[in-house]
Amino acid sequence: MEYKDATIEEVDQAMRESQVAFLSYKNLSGKKKAEFLRAVADEIEALGSSLIEMAMSETNLPEARVAGERARTTGHCRMFADLVEEGSWVDARVDHAQPERTPAPRPDLRKMLVPIGPVVVFGAANFPLAYSTAGGDTASALAAGCPVIVKAHPAHAGTSTMVAEAIKKAITKTGMPQGVFQHLHGKNFAVGQALVMHTITKAVGFTGSLVGGKALFDLANKRPVPIPVFAEMSSINPVYLLPESLGATFEKTASMLAASITQSVGQFCTNPGLIIAIDNEALKKFIAKLSEEISKIPAGKMLHPGIADNFHRRLKESLQQKGVTIETQSTDEGSNLYGRPTIASVPAQEFIKNPLLAEEVFGPFSLIVKCRDLTELTSVASRMHGQLTSSLIGSEDEIQNHSSLLNVIVEKAGRLIVNGVPTGVEVVPSQNHGGPFPSTTDSRFTAVGTDAIKRFVRPVAFQNFPNALLPAELKEENPLKIWRMKNGTLQKA
Amino acid sequence: MEYKDATIEEVDQAMRESQVAFLSYKNLSGKKKAEFLRAVADEIEALGSSLIEMAMSETNLPEARVAGERARTTGHCRMFADLVEEGSWVDARVDHAQPERTPAPRPDLRKMLVPIGPVVVFGAANFPLAYSTAGGDTASALAAGCPVIVKAHPAHAGTSTMVAEAIKKAITKTGMPQGVFQHLHGKNFAVGQALVMHTITKAVGFTGSLVGGKALFDLANKRPVPIPVFAEMSSINPVYLLPESLGATFEKTASMLAASITQSVGQFCTNPGLIIAIDNEALKKFIAKLSEEISKIPAGKMLHPGIADNFHRRLKESLQQKGVTIETQSTDEGSNLYGRPTIASVPAQEFIKNPLLAEEVFGPFSLIVKCRDLTELTSVASRMHGQLTSSLIGSEDEIQNHSSLLNVIVEKAGRLIVNGVPTGVEVVPSQNHGGPFPSTTDSRFTAVGTDAIKRFVRPVAFQNFPNALLPAELKEENPLKIWRMKNGTLQKA
Numbered sequence: 001m002e003y004k005d006a007t008i009e010e011v012d013q014a015m016r017e018s019q020v021a022f023l024s025y026k027n028l029s030g031k032k033k034a035e036f037l038r039a040v041a042d043e044i045e046a047l048g049s050s051l052i053e054m055a056m057s058e059t060n061l062p063e064a065r066v067a068g069e070r071a072r073t074t075g076h077c078r079m080f081a082d083l084v085e086e087g088s089w090v091d092a093r094v095d096h097a098q099p100e101r102t103p104a105p106r107p108d109l110r111k112m113l114v115p116i117g118p119v120v121v122f123g124a125a126n127f128p129l130a131y132s133t134a135g136g137d138t139a140s141a142l143a144a145g146c147p148v149i150v151k152a153h154p155a156h157a158g159t160s161t162m163v164a165e166a167i168k169k170a171i172t173k174t175g176m177p178q179g180v181f182q183h184l185h186g187k188n189f190a191v192g193q194a195l196v197m198h199t200i201t202k203a204v205g206f207t208g209s210l211v212g213g214k215a216l217f218d219l220a221n222k223r224p225v226p227i228p229v230f231a232e233m234s235s236i237n238p239v240y241l242l243p244e245s246l247g248a249t250f251e252k253t254a255s256m257l258a259a260s261i262t263q264s265v266g267q268f269c270t271n272p273g274l275i276i277a278i279d280n281e282a283l284k285k286f287i288a289k290l291s292e293e294i295s296k297i298p299a300g301k302m303l304h305p306g307i308a309d310n311f312h313r314r315l316k317e318s319l320q321q322k323g324v325t326i327e328t329q330s331t332d333e334g335s336n337l338y339g340r341p342t343i344a345s346v347p348a349q350e351f352i353k354n355p356l357l358a359e360e361v362f363g364p365f366s367l368i369v370k371c372r373d374l375t376e377l378t379s380v381a382s383r384m385h386g387q388l389t390s391s392l393i394g395s396e397d398e399i400q401n402h403s404s405l406l407n408v409i410v411e412k413a414g415r416l417i418v419n420g421v422p423t424g425v426e427v428v429p430s431q432n433h434g435g436p437f438p439s440t441t442d443s444r445f446t447a448v449g450t451d452a453i454k455r456f457v458r459p460v461a462f463q464n465f466p467n468a469l470l471p472a473e474l475k476e477e478n479p480l481k482i483w484r485m486k487n488g489t490l491q492k493a
Numbered sequence: 494m495e496y497k498d499a500t501i502e503e504v505d506q507a508m509r510e511s512q513v514a515f516l517s518y519k520n521l522s523g524k525k526k527a528e529f530l531r532a533v534a535d536e537i538e539a540l541g542s543s544l545i546e547m548a549m550s551e552t553n554l555p556e557a558r559v560a561g562e563r564a565r566t567t568g569h570c571r572m573f574a575d576l577v578e579e580g581s582w583v584d585a586r587v588d589h590a591q592p593e594r595t596p597a598p599r600p601d602l603r604k605m606l607v608p609i610g611p612v613v614v615f616g617a618a619n620f621p622l623a624y625s626t627a628g629g630d631t632a633s634a635l636a637a638g639c640p641v642i643v644k645a646h647p648a649h650a651g652t653s654t655m656v657a658e659a660i661k662k663a664i665t666k667t668g669m670p671q672g673v674f675q676h677l678h679g680k681n682f683a684v685g686q687a688l689v690m691h692t693i694t695k696a697v698g699f700t701g702s703l704v705g706g707k708a709l710f711d712l713a714n715k716r717p718v719p720i721p722v723f724a725e726m727s728s729i730n731p732v733y734l735l736p737e738s739l740g741a742t743f744e745k746t747a748s749m750l751a752a753s754i755t756q757s758v759g760q761f762c763t764n765p766g767l768i769i770a771i772d773n774e775a776l777k778k779f780i781a782k783l784s785e786e787i788s789k790i791p792a793g794k795m796l797h798p799g800i801a802d803n804f805h806r807r808l809k810e811s812l813q814q815k816g817v818t819i820e821t822q823s824t825d826e827g828s829n830l831y832g833r834p835t836i837a838s839v840p841a842q843e844f845i846k847n848p849l850l851a852e853e854v855f856g857p858f859s860l861i862v863k864c865r866d867l868t869e870l871t872s873v874a875s876r877m878h879g880q881l882t883s884s885l886i887g888s889e890d891e892i893q894n895h896s897s898l899l900n901v902i903v904e905k906a907g908r909l910i911v912n913g914v915p916t917g918v919e920v921v922p923s924q925n926h927g928g929p930f931p932s933t934t935d936s937r938f939t940a941v942g943t944d945a946i947k948r949f950v951r952p953v954a955f956q957n958f959p960n961a962l963l964p965a966e967l968k969e970e971n972p973l974k975i976w977r978m979k980n981g982t983l984q985k986a
Contacts, residue, residue, distance in 0.1 A: 023901075093922045111923040228935070396959040465911050488922060
């Protein structure tokens, strides 16, 4: 089916409708917003197998993966529903007046988080449900009280359209303002550009390539009124293997990494693209075991031809760099639409000299960086770009003994993992899916977990307000019974 | 005295020392950082009257004001000391593992806020102590665990140098890493530029003009690795007078505003530069009373000749715009170094057509916008730029009856005030000193109050960490006894 790009007039119309919706939607109670988000989850489930089939046909992802993604999508809609229904997320503060204070009386002051305004969301190619039309960006923005305008990803425009229809049904069912969700197609960059540049747009969510995300970030900063862009872009998720314990754990570590590198044909933002280790006997055994595993994993059909082309080009380029040696490839070559699992290695000195090797190769590929010693390994760590994750494989004692390494890698990533792999991003309050540039454009916010809502809000203080004029969250009697910091003390009663 | 600009080599040296200091300073306990911040306050007080005299001589501010500012400065150092000693500000989260979960076990995940890295601070001309060398930006960044590099404001370089020496004494006294605070002079923009562009710099704090703040923001976004700039820039702080109650309150309102407009020669970022009202009999009485008060308030010597020149130029320009009429000026004309209190008015239709009238005139000036009716008044409100504050003067019933006005102005400001003036920014947890562009570059953060620390941190998640390797804030036994969200429930025990 052909999906027609929105015209500039349609973009403008969608943004105007968003703004009208915003002025009423923002004032709805958490309970009403929760009803809406739960209805979105219900309507997505009501699409049944037809949604699964559409997503499979558009992305080449297997049924189990798409079904898992659907569960994740409805799960985060319901998670944000619970969050806003409970209400404490607004971080309410109350400081009572001190009329007797000298030299001047202190006024009553209260503060809470309020929605920032209409949010434009660009869905991810690699998550047709969980980071797309009703993905984490959309769900968290709607939960915050912001209307959402989705630019459908052209690689799964049919899936996007089905989900958009489900959201629209939920709007009608729960009596939300119609304009609170808009869905536009745009293969042409002009549509995305018009959305980001529109005066009504107050923030942008994006998941995709560094080139795409950085282009939107630059556009947003060139606006007469700059707006925040939350772009999740590029991460190679280094895994550091500590030398002393590797001799005992190489088999388990190799199996764990082989699965992580090739899961969903390596098309995860948390795919471990770099393994950094000391060149010793244990590493040789690790590489032999990893090679054995990788060689058996078949090539997989990638999300779309553009992603496959990009993988082949970037893989070829990486393998041609000075000092890079192929360690193993899957015995299954696949075709030009497939990603063939591949492991290569390079001496640390060459890696340090060649910035191209620190760039993401999106697909089932990992590069092993062989270091002479721990000093060189720490030196590699200290030159690393910003990452979503960094992982350390080693015993507790060994990590403790090399605490300077941990002290350095914490500066380079948003999530640190011990004896595990970076793939698998839990949706919990303690999740941080974000990290220093270029992994994202703003390391201060997460795209996954309840705190994702914080991207789309700003604080407003209310000074000397009569109780009747205050939002419910700040009224003296705390009618919503939320956690508040009152005169410096956190309390609920 | 002559203060020599730092060379590019000195900038580089300062940044390198900051980074070295960062790698140890960030790991110090909240208790140790609190000792340091309290020592900073003590050492500033130990400077005694010589600091007051230096600041008075450099800024023309009166003694009471400078003494008040010193109290505010030492006050916020001690406030942040208390905050980091208590420790709950790191927003700790703990989500236990679920090893039995199917299809895959859930790992243990914990999260807290960590310092972002070295922060460059540009002090404000109008607050030689409270928003300068040991001002709110410096104190909150040091509290967060970030080294600070201050670019001294050339208009009070002597004051800045004295405060820097006090901070250095506190560093020695409490055994902090020497590089944790750096102080550089730079009349030339090249110094500031080099600081913002340095790879080690992780964030920038700035208080000053729109031109200056926007230039730093643009520079920071052009870096290969963009960094956040917290610039507080330009706000005209509209005050909306509701018509029905003005007849009864015009005298009190006029006196309150006259004082607020002329306090410290109008040199506050929260100075009420715009008064928006309906053109009726009550407004005539209000203007008569305001004129009576303003005419008696003497012209005041401004902070420095550049600020006085700018005030005269911008005032003249505003008064020359179509439809603008002078309502009153102080009978004291002052000289070219002085700011003469001035009130003008303009019909709303002219105001709406002329964007220049919505720009800040930094000094003792306020423009009254005369509206035909509430519809026009709401239309003016809806076209307003982003502001630090917006104020509503009116009875509770009247504000309630015109709730659409409140619904619009909440989108335009970071702090809303009922029946009060915007000057006077309380340092409390519920303060929000920030607002939509162009009042600041990032409406999601405050520059005043405990939450100012949030500008200089980012979250990091720790997955599957052995207890011994976790930061104290996240250890299972909660040794710091801080508030944490544990498995979804906020708790302290």
